[in-house]
Amino acid sequence: MNGVPIPMALLAELTHRCPLKCPYCSNPLELTRRSNELSTAAWIDVFQQAAAMGVLHVHLSGGEPASRRDLEDLTEGARAAGLYTNLITSGVGLTRDRLKALADRGLDHVQLSVQGVDAETADRIGGFKGGFETKMRLAGWVAEEGLPLTVNAVMHRQNLDRLDETIGMAVRRGARRLEVANTQYHGWAYRNRFALMPTPDQVRRGGRIVAEARERLKGEMVIDYVTPDHLGTYPKPCMGGWARIGLCITPRGAVLPCHAAETITTLSFENVADRPLADIWANGPAFTAYRGTDWMPDPCRSCERKTRDWGGCRCQAFAWTGDAGQTDPVCSKSDRHADVRAAAVAEAQAGADAFDYRTF
Ligand code: SF4
Numbered sequence: 001m002n003g004v005p006i007p008m009a010l011l012a013e014l015t016h017r018c019p020l021k022c023p024y025c026s027n028p029l030e031l032t033r034r035s036n037e038l039s040t041a042a043w044i045d046v047f048q049q050a051a052a053m054g055v056l057h058v059h060l061s062g063g064e065p066a067s068r069r070d071l072e073d074l075t076e077g078a079r080a081a082g083l084y085t086n087l088i089t090s091g092v093g094l095t096r097d098r099l100k101a102l103a104d105r106g107l108d109h110v111q112l113s114v115q116g117v118d119a120e121t122a123d124r125i126g127g128f129k130g131g132f133e134t135k136m137r138l139a140g141w142v143a144e145e146g147l148p149l150t151v152n153a154v155m156h157r158q159n160l161d162r163l164d165e166t167i168g169m170a171v172r173r174g175a176r177r178l179e180v181a182n183t184q185y186h187g188w189a190y191r192n193r194f195a196l197m198p199t200p201d202q203v204r205r206g207g208r209i210v211a212e213a214r215e216r217l218k219g220e221m222v223i224d225y226v227t228p229d230h231l232g233t234y235p236k237p238c239m240g241g242w243a244r245i246g247l248c249i250t251p252r253g254a255v256l257p258c259h260a261a262e263t264i265t266t267l268s269f270e271n272v273a274d275r276p277l278a279d280i281w282a283n284g285p286a287f288t289a290y291r292g293t294d295w296m297p298d299p300c301r302s303c304e305r306k307t308r309d310w311g312g313c314r315c316q317a318f319a320w321t322g323d324a325g326q327t328d329p330v331c332s333k334s335d336r337h338a339d340v341r342a343a344a345v346a347e348a349q350a351g352a353d354a355f356d357y358r359t360f
């Protein structure tokens with residue numbers, strides 16, 4: 001692993017199965033069926049390999065990870081490997097007893113996704129009746145178990161005007177951390193961009209609300225803010241840089257540099273069943289393709305920000321230009337920036353509110 005960075009985090013997508021149908025879901029358009037999911041033993045072997053590589057924490061994610069009946073065994077296996085375990089859940093599929101069993105078997109943290117601040121909005125966006133009530137109940141159980149809670153709120157045009165209320169809800173539910181994650185436009189979200197894209201006014205207001213809330217809630221709740229970068233000046237350092245600090249494994253065992261990487265159809269991804277994880281991380285072609293700065297074209301190559309944002313998001317570059325090796329077109333230095341911004345503004349103004357829900 002000489003010269004190769006040590007990954008800190010593993011996103012383990014245990015399954016793509018989920019009762020919800022969010023129109024911005026980060027799972028791919030082609031979802032993996034249950035029959036092709038990695039077995040319990042295969043996942044536990046992955047956790048052990050990851051820990052040996054230096055990974056510190058695992059995000060047990062999906063789909064809805066509670067759709068796997070062996071979630072308790074997987075949690076225990078990850079903990080036994082020495083990993084800090086974070087469960088990323090929609091809350092649907094977890095009973096009070098199951099949550100207690102997870103806590104007893106080593107779960108360290110819960111991250112609960114919310115789609116809106118009331119049942120009508122949240123259940124419409126998530127495409128699942130009763131989801132909101134279930135989530136709120138789960139938040140109470142998490143507090144009873146003494147587990148730290150992060151609330152993850154994916155924001156877009158149809159809920160951004162209620163950001164203040166979303167922050168209030170997270171505080172009332174006892175969250176220590178709130179992720180205000182503006183939708184990232186690839187996969188399902190790209191397909192639904194006309195229904196999701198926020199207006200520039202909403203984005204400006206949202207930024208102000210987050211700044212004020214951070215000040216007000218200092219010491220009580222931390223707020224992470226994922227900005228909608230197509231309306232900004234520079235891109236985010238997506239994943240902290242391609243193949244630098246984290247990796248993702250899909251339900252069937254494909255190893256990805258980021259959870260959306262399969263949207264880049266010009267890359268191919270190796271499987272944990274075929275090659276040791278450390279070898280894939282260090283030498284796999286999908287990992288070496290955009291690691292570091294050598295791959296960068298201008299304007300990134302000669303830019304002073306290249307080790308701050310690592311050229312932005314490869315998936316975004318591919319979605320908008322058809323070439324993952326281009327400068328992220330949301331960057332104001334990209335010659336595609338004006339087109340991307342104009343397209344985003346037009347999509348936001350199109351006023352098309354109907355969702356094309358995620359389906360199996
Ligand atoms: S984004 Fe929605 S549909 Fe996708 S896995 Fe999460 S809860 Fe399920």
Ligand code: SF4
Pocket residue numbers: 234235299300301303304305306307309310311312327328331332333334
């Ligand atoms: S030119 Fe490249 S490195 Fe510079 S700010 Fe834009 S995306 Fe980042």
